[in-house]
Amino acid sequence: xxxxxxxxxxxxxxxxxxxxxxxxxxxxxxxxxxxxxxxxxxxxxxxxxxxxxxxxxxxxxxxxxxxxxxxxxxxxxxxxxxxxxxxxxxxxxxxxxxxxxxxxxxxxxxxxxxxxxxxxxxxxxxxxxxxxxxxxxxxxxxxxxxxxxxxxxxxxxxxxxxxxxxxxxxxxxxxxxxxxxxxxxxxxxxxxxxxxxxxxxxxxxxxxxxxxx
Ligand SMILES: Cc1ncc(C[n+]2csc(CCOP(=O)(O)OP(=O)(O)O)c2C)c(N)n1
Numbered sequence: 001x002x003x004x005x006x007x008x009x010x011x012x013x014x015x016x017x018x019x020x021x022x023x024x025x026x027x028x029x030x031x032x033x034x035x036x037x038x039x040x041x042x043x044x045x046x047x048x049x050x051x052x053x054x055x056x057x058x059x060x061x062x063x064x065x066x067x068x069x070x071x072x073x074x075x076x077x078x079x080x081x082x083x084x085x086x087x088x089x090x091x092x093x094x095x096x097x098x099x100x101x102x103x104x105x106x107x108x109x110x111x112x113x114x115x116x117x118x119x120x121x122x123x124x125x126x127x128x129x130x131x132x133x134x135x136x137x138x139x140x141x142x143x144x145x146x147x148x149x150x151x152x153x154x155x156x157x158x159x160x161x162x163x164x165x166x167x168x169x170x171x172x173x174x175x176x177x178x179x180x181x182x183x184x185x186x187x188x189x190x191x192x193x194x195x196x197x198x199x200x201x202x203x204x205x206x207x208x209x210x211x212x213x
Contacts, residue, residue, distance in 0.1 A: 004020075008044055012059055012077050017047035022069050023080065038090030041068035046164065046198040050075060053132075053162060053194065055192035062118050062131045064111040065104040067093045067205075072134060076102045089151045098108045109144035111135075116148050119159035131159040134208065138169035140185050140195075141178060153192055164197040165190075170204045 024042045031040050043050075054075040057063065065072050070092070073083050078100050086095055093106040105111045115133040122129060137147055140163045152159045167174060175181060188195045193204050202208070 004015045007024065007192050010086045012057065012075060015051065015074060017051065020047045020050065021076060023084075024070060024202075027084070027092075028202070028205055030088065031211060032209040034211050036038065036088055036090065036092070036211075038093065039067070040092040040207065041066075041165075042072050042200070042202040042207060043200045045070055046200075047071070047168065049185070049196050049198065058112070058129065059101075059130055060129045061101065062115070062129070063102045063116045064118075065095070065102070066108075066111065066136060067104070067106045069095050069102070069104045073097065073100075074123070076100050078102065108139050109135075109142050112139075112144050112148040113153060115159055116152055116157065119152060119157035122158050123155075127156070131157075132162060133159060134162045134164060136169070137163055137165035137167070137183055137186075138172075138174045138177075141174065141183060146184070149192065158168065160191075161185075161193050163193060165195065165197045166200050167197075168204065178205060 014018065021044065024044060027040055028042060030036055050071045057076070057079065063072050063076050070083065070087070073095055074080065078097050083095070086092070095104045096102070103111065105114070111133060112135070117133045119131045122131070135145060149161055165183070165186070169177065175183065185193055185195050
């Protein structure tokens with residue numbers, strides 16, 4: 001308990017939007033010349049939002065991500081060179097750094113039950129840290145997401161869901177797929193959910209050049 005409180009006072013790195021953007025540009029360039037023989041999923045257009053979110057995240061919190069997680073890794077304190085090495089080795093799609101308390105899964109909804117389990121363990125142990133789960137808007141429309149959010153709310157678990165809406169599930173328009181104008185969690189910002197919208201300049205995967213692995 002004492003350790004947890006002490007850990008919580010240590011700040012995560014303060015990064016600028018330019019720093020995040022430059023990192024993705026660097027990875028995009030490496031990918032487009034064939035230096036990365038595995039998929040990469042890049043962010044753009046949400047740098048300020050990410051930096052803002054991480055102002056509320058502490059070193060001993062757990063951050064769970066999908067296939068797109070470079071920004072979260074940098075903001076959670078993974079050293080730039082260590083992160084780049086993992087990406088160059090082909091692990092961008094499921095980056096895991098347990099020592100920095102960050103996990104990812106390339107399976108749609110994969111991290112959700114894991115996040116709920118960690119939050120349950122935290123609650124039972126009496127620790128004060130929290131879990132932050134980053135999911136896309138299509139993931140947020142799945143049954144698994146609805147159940148995990150409902151379970152977390154009803155059991156008052158220390159977990160927060162961040163829903164990142166880029167409008168697309170790979171190349172499919174999410175609202176068209178569900179034949180709806182408004183998504184289930186659209187616009188919500190409360191103690192359990194932070195929904196936000198962003199427009200990325202990158203395709204779902206890769207950086208615009210077809211690369212044969
Ligand atoms: C179980 C499973 N089914 C399908 C896929 C293929 N897939 C990868 S990303 C994705 C779309 C997810 O859309 P969204 O949740 O909005 O995330 P985004 O990448 O747009 O942020 C799909 C269907 C997968 N990775 N896992």
